[in-house]
Amino acid sequence: MRLKEENMYKVEEETRENEKVAKPYSISGGFSPPGKGVVVGYALTSKKTKSFLQPKLEGLARNKGILFVAIDQNRPLSDQGPFDIVLHKLSGKEWRQILEDYRQTHPEVTVLDPPDAIQHLHNRQSMLQDVADMNLSDSYGKVGVPRQLVIERDASSIPDAVTKAGLILPLVAKPLVADGSTKSHELSLAYDQYSLQKLEPPLVLQEFVNHGGVLFKVYIVGEAIKVVRRFSLPDVSKRELSKNSGVFRFPRVSCAAASADDADLDPGVAELPPRPLLERLARELRRRLGLRLFNLDIIREHGTRDRFYVIDINYFPGYGKMPEYEHIFTGLSPEPGTKQLQEALY
Numbered sequence: 001m002r003l004k005e006e007n008m009y010k011v012e013e014e015t016r017e018n019e020k021v022a023k024p025y026s027i028s029g030g031f032s033p034p035g036k037g038v039v040v041g042y043a044l045t046s047k048k049t050k051s052f053l054q055p056k057l058e059g060l061a062r063n064k065g066i067l068f069v070a071i072d073q074n075r076p077l078s079d080q081g082p083f084d085i086v087l088h089k090l091s092g093k094e095w096r097q098i099l100e101d102y103r104q105t106h107p108e109v110t111v112l113d114p115p116d117a118i119q120h121l122h123n124r125q126s127m128l129q130d131v132a133d134m135n136l137s138d139s140y141g142k143v144g145v146p147r148q149l150v151i152e153r154d155a156s157s158i159p160d161a162v163t164k165a166g167l168i169l170p171l172v173a174k175p176l177v178a179d180g181s182t183k184s185h186e187l188s189l190a191y192d193q194y195s196l197q198k199l200e201p202p203l204v205l206q207e208f209v210n211h212g213g214v215l216f217k218v219y220i221v222g223e224a225i226k227v228v229r230r231f232s233l234p235d236v237s238k239r240e241l242s243k244n245s246g247v248f249r250f251p252r253v254s255c256a257a258a259s260a261d262d263a264d265l266d267p268g269v270a271e272l273p274p275r276p277l278l279e280r281l282a283r284e285l286r287r288r289l290g291l292r293l294f295n296l297d298i299i300r301e302h303g304t305r306d307r308f309y310v311i312d313i314n315y316f317p318g319y320g321k322m323p324e325y326e327h328i329f330t331g332l333s334p335e336p337g338t339k340q341l342q343e344a345l346y
């Protein structure tokens, strides 16, 4: 497998706000993989390229004959490669169509993941539907989603809609669209339903579940799973709720900088969800969503041992912060289940 000359350079170009796309370059610096090598074409924003394609991943991949090649969005996909795998996270209808067409004409290429399946996660209602339908409950615990209500338009209808639906305050207001834009991450906490009229639909209003201020991020890569702890919003007591009103925008509380893995936490809060429960949840979600690369945020209702809620699912999240991600993506990890991943991916 040889790279074409034009694939050997790197230029960055701003295509739209928040979306810089890395132009073609080979992370392996011109290395040609042996006959049985794997060529992974990638179409990622430059931010994502930087966080995902780190030197360690590049090195391990090179040793395994895996070559990452940037896809040039300005040229037909069929003229590039040939690829064994296409890895992507870009927005836009046009791009989705290009990928769908490519999947039809190149069934031999594994497109991670199918654009339609990814779209399902771009709406905060459909995102959690599969978890709700699954109704997962076994001896290890019960997994559900917080009760929520969609407000498509007309903010003035919110107080009535909340009363009718019987939602219990406080509520987390989230933009209905979760497309990775800055706006889609602008969330608010509402102590009373009247203040929500200030916000702009379309929104999802979700019951806030007290969880001891710590959440679990479950990273999924095919059959491999890794869990990390992150700080989250603190509990809201009944007293606090009765004393407060209003709606408060909050920043990205559970971002990478908010790792709680080394924090001194109450053991009942810090204890990871049981592995068999997460494995079942991940396996079932992978099947229902038709996705292999995603993470989910899951919280444990404070005061319980085994009552869990999934509050968010993200496609192709920040894997650069997933422990051992380089090994998992190159199929070298001793994690249970990774062998199958290797087969699925490579």
Ligand SMILES: Nc1ncnc2c1ncn2[C@@H]1O[C@H](COP(=O)(O)OP(=O)(O)OP(=O)(O)O)[C@@H](O)[C@H]1O
Binding pocket: 146, 172, 174, 178, 184, 185, 186, 187, 206, 207, 208, 209, 210, 211, 215, 231, 232, 233, 252, 253, 254, 297, 299, 311, 312, 314
């Ligand atoms: N129902 C809920 N109950 C309690 N806390 C919640 C709930 N929903 C969200 N949160 C808190 O708000 C934070 C952001 O919510 P969410 O994960 O839905 O947003 P996001 O912008 O999609 O996040 P990400 O950056 O993971 O994509 C969570 O990390 C958690 O701290």
Ligand SMILES: O=P(O)(O)O[C@H]1[C@H](OP(=O)(O)O)[C@@H](OP(=O)(O)O)[C@@H](O)[C@@H](O)[C@@H]1OP(=O)(O)O
Binding pocket: 047, 048, 051, 179, 180, 181, 217, 254, 255, 256, 295, 314, 315, 316, 317, 318, 319, 321
């Ligand atoms: O910004 P971070 O590094 O925290 O990573 C976040 C990632 O941004 P990135 O594109 O830079 O990877 C986000 O992607 P977009 O939806 O905004 O496209 C989203 O997937 C978050 O869930 C990730 O946080 P994580 O869930 O992995 O902690």
Ligand SMILES: [Mg+2]
Binding pocket: 254, 297, 312
């Ligand atoms: Mg989240």
Ligand SMILES: [Mg+2]
Binding pocket: 178, 312, 313, 314
């Ligand atoms: Mg999210």
